[in-house]
Amino acid sequence: MAAGYSPMAVLSLAAQQDKSKLASGDAWILLLDLVYDSLHVRLARNIEPINFDAGDGNGMQTYQPFNFELTIEESSSAQLPTVIISASNVMRILQGYIEQYGGLAGATANLYVYNTAHPAGEPDLAYSCTVMKTDCTAAVVSLSCSALSPMRMLFPKHLYRANFCMWVSNYKGKQCGYTGSITNCDGTYDGTHGCVAHSNAQRFGAFPGIGTNGIAIASQL
Numbered sequence: 001m002a003a004g005y006s007p008m009a010v011l012s013l014a015a016q017q018d019k020s021k022l023a024s025g026d027a028w029i030l031l032l033d034l035v036y037d038s039l040h041v042r043l044a045r046n047i048e049p050i051n052f053d054a055g056d057g058n059g060m061q062t063y064q065p066f067n068f069e070l071t072i073e074e075s076s077s078a079q080l081p082t083v084i085i086s087a088s089n090v091m092r093i094l095q096g097y098i099e100q101y102g103g104l105a106g107a108t109a110n111l112y113v114y115n116t117a118h119p120a121g122e123p124d125l126a127y128s129c130t131v132m133k134t135d136c137t138a139a140v141v142s143l144s145c146s147a148l149s150p151m152r153m154l155f156p157k158h159l160y161r162a163n164f165c166m167w168v169s170n171y172k173g174k175q176c177g178y179t180g181s182i183t184n185c186d187g188t189y190d191g192t193h194g195c196v197a198h199s200n201a202q203r204f205g206a207f208p209g210i211g212t213n214g215i216a217i218a219s220q221l
Contacts, residue, residue, distance in 0.1 A: 046063075
């Protein structure tokens with residue numbers, strides 16, 4: 001891997017221009033969303049809480065101020081870099097989660113860098129990695145993370161079905177587009193809690209034209 005490479009090195013053109021300003025009244029803040037099953041630990045490298053919508057379908061969430069930092073260890077061999085997240089352990093907050101959830105091995109660490117001028121928009125940088133191991137001392141908790149395993153990813157990215165919406169797993173996300181008061185969706189077109197009931201039929205994420213008559217197997221005799 002080329003020297004100096006970082007998995008978070010790609011910035012949009014607008015973000016690069018803003019980063020290169022000599023002076024700015026807007027801050028760049030690093031956010032961490034540590035996900036293990038239904039657990040979300042949302043932290044902000046800041047002195048005040050940050051409200052931010054990561055576009056993951058969970059809407060605006062509060063990231064609590066916390067002392068942590070990010071470093072990237074690169075190997076001279078042909079290996080992926082390791083992302084190290086080091087956080088304060090003075091209050092034993094993260095250590096409590098680590099002990100409760102079996103070391104948090106396999107958890108997903110979602111890292112976001114965003115500019116305070118755009119708190120509700122997409123982050124300027126977003127990177128996800130998998131926690132491989134954790135180390136705790138009296139002062140510091142270290143999470144060693146690697147790239148997400150392809151064995152845990154859906155491939156192809158989307159399932160093409162005739163009568164079930166692919167956006168239901170990211171309800172109220174950007175693709176779904178629903179912003180109303182209904183709190184759940186059953187993924188159907190005209191079901192009790194489907195897209196029609198949401199007045200959102202134009203965003204139905206399925207493909208009725210592919211048919212529902214099963215499969216056909218062709219063989220050469």
